[in-house]
Amino acid sequence: MPDSDTKSPEIPKAYDPKAIEARWADFWVKEKLAEPEASSKKPPFVIVIPPPNVTGSLHMGHALNNTLQDILIRWKKMSGFDALWVPGTDHGGIATQNVVEKLLKSEKKSRYDLGREKFLERLWQWKKESGDTILMQLRRLGCMLDWSRTHFTMDEKCSQAVLRAFLDLYKKGWIYRGKRMVNWCVRCRTALSDIEVEFEERKDKLYHIRYPILSGKADGWQGKPLVVATTRPETLLGDTAVAVHPDDPRYEKIHGWWVQLPLVDKEIAVISDAAVDPKFGTGVVKVTPAHDPADFEMGERHHLEQVVVIGFDGKMTPEAGRYAGLSREECRKKILEDLEAQGLVEKIEDYPHSVGTCYRCGTVIEPLVSDQWFLNTKEMSKEAGDATRKGGVKIFPDSWTKPYLLWMDNLRDWCISRQIWWGHRIPIWYCVPGEGPEHPSLRTSCPPVASADSPGKCGRHGDRSPEETAGQHFEQEPDVLDTWFSSALWPFSVFDWPDPVPEFKKYYPTSVLVTGHEILYLWVARMVMFGLAFQKKVPFSQVFIHGIVRDKSGKKMSKSLGNVVDPLVMMEKYGTDALRFVLASQSVPGRDLQISDDSFVGARNFANKIWNMSRFVFMNRGTGPASKDAPLELCDRWILSRFQETARSVTGSLESYNIAQASRTLYQFLWSEFCDWYVELAKARMKESLWILEQILSGSLRLLHPIMPFITEELWRGLGRTGSLLLEEYPEPEPKWMDKEAEEQMAVLMDVVSAVRTVRSEMNVPPGNKIALVLSVAEDSQKSFYQEHLSYIRHLCKAENISIGKGLAKPLKAATAMVRRTQIFVPLEGLIDFDKEKTRLAKEVQGLEADLEKLKARLSNPDFKKNAPVEEVQKAEARQAESAEKLGRMRDLIASF
């Protein structure tokens, strides 16, 4: 018996991804297959990568995001498009600065110890190491990125784009500086925008605190304190009023009274404001204008004093008197102790509520008043919303359109300044006299100057004599821009705007943006706004939103939870194609992905199955030439038809971004149809089948290539082809090979074979034993059909001496007896009851016909078309077409019996 391993020593029995992956990844780069053909007449298909932050290495979310993009790029390239995928990385603002600060911490240093310049040097050094790692890892994933266009959000070109964009917006008056309450992270020591705050549900306490009443002797209030409810007793030190709802009958007599602020020698007024919810707590609220956004606004309305008791470092300020220097948490504890001591705590309730935290470090946000730069997005967001409503930006799945528009329509001004050092320094210059407060704006009375370079003079001092302006110099705004500012320019900064490369016209707007829903507002919405503002065109016409990678139990993967599945480890262990297949086959539109270590085994096995199926074909090529001219018989017609249907379905799924469906269709076809049935049948008639085997294999490799590029390239070579699959055409379904009759007939035979196998198994006939088979059919007319395909049944059931008769039905007991003589009797009457099937189908056809009649009547009614909403009419028409098509299919099916 010839051993297959000695027969083809160069093809190992088990697929070993490691042996080939690096080779192909290099090949694609070396052959410049990812570079577009700008001068070709092919229509462009362009994706710009969501640039990973340079914070470390590739995680599963990156692997998913980039696998999906690569699938689209490869598919479109094979489908005749001029495909371009632009790579790059993001400086990542706070996220990256935090990473380096953590490194410094291990050296027991802070960024202030190093100073701005030295600290930035460290960051650039880190960027160099981390950024290139990520790009290399993307290459290992197989990503067909055009590396010659790699950008970094802080490189020279992107910085030019940021500068230009800032100055344009500043000139329009949309960027302004203002003293506002912002979300302050006391750990990162910077302001954050509203969407950079993440709310976290916490089991907290609601403290009811007594504020003694000082004035008034109206009925019922003698000696009683006013009780306020708060979750933050420590802010009491900054209270400048208490408030009630104007129409609250319980408190209508006490408006304008005075109460004693506990622990502080201070009297504060009772004000009335409609923002107070009478149903909350006691209906009385303490007002701390310096430390709560709602109170801040209330303070503005009532001209209340702002008493800052918590500083930018999260510690109590000197204003907090004897509590100064304590942290927020310590202060709360101390305050409560002191209040208890004075009997001023009425009660403490459990109170679950959500607390704002920093999206980068998780520290509880402190609302603080500070000077910040803001971008008024009113006009931009309106334009962006309208563009989306008009269909200029289509979001898949559509369920995200509504929340996206809701956000866009309710935008408040964007706080774009950050008090960190890593990022684009704001191009504003102040003309200042000399030493003084830290921030240059506090040292000058001159208006700030927006400029690309350090300006030589400001508007006010420009025409004065040098003596008058002695000591005057210019200092740049120390703040940097929110990292998402440069991200919002990404779709055109990668093409070197404001001095774009010549092919910019062809490649902008891009085709599709592929991203997870967690940055829909943070990034996608802002790209649309900036695209319209600076290019007058939306940056992409489609947005493909994929899910978030979660662990086995549905939790988000995070280092702190220790539930991360590292894509690099999985690639190493199971192969990159297996990783890609897992991610692809789990990417159901609108759903998050749940991935665990063992998700990969199935995908690895699938790769191995394809490997061995191909190996089988290769082995048989050696036995003789494939005969193109062998007449096609049923199983050939069947598999050819199934292949066309598979190609049709896969393309359709890809077009609607249903990557999971495309992957599963291919899996099902290759394993359960091609391998399990056709390849088995082919063994009995290799000479006649070889050509079809090769055809289907070659087509399948092409169909599968975008999802599993490595193994398919390797097998393509094994098939004796040269070049890359990327240069081959993506299979299109050919109607001439569609064969409903063959599919129906094969389905019947497959059912028969299954039935026989079941009986064999139930009767404990060893798989190796041949059996004699008696098939009992319902009608004489069916005999010829089975007779004609006896060889299939013989081969797949290991049967010989098959006899077919009509009405041979006997109880299964009889079959048992017969098995002893290795004869199996299989009644087919019950298995495939043609009459019953026909009746069922006839009923369905009747239903469809009735439905169609009704629709027709409705649509031909002129009143309906006139009065019904447009969508209603369209829906009816669509349903009519659908039903008609289905009816046709049904009738064909019945006819095939």
Next chain:
RNA sequence: GGGCAGUUAGCUCAGCGGCAGAGCGUCCGCCUUACACGCGGAGGGUCGCAGGUUCAAAUCCUGCACUGCCCACCA
């Protein structure tokens, strides 16, 4: 408080008007000359609950329950 998903086999999930499915796990039998990372077979389901529409509902509509996510100045 508002919005959006989800609830289908022991587990993870497809299906989304026309015969309830896959992978994994379980059980039985097989190293059948591509593959034991494999082959054949079996068992396993009131499709969350309650109504409604329909000739026909896991699928469409209404309500409810639970889970998750997003949004909101829950002091």
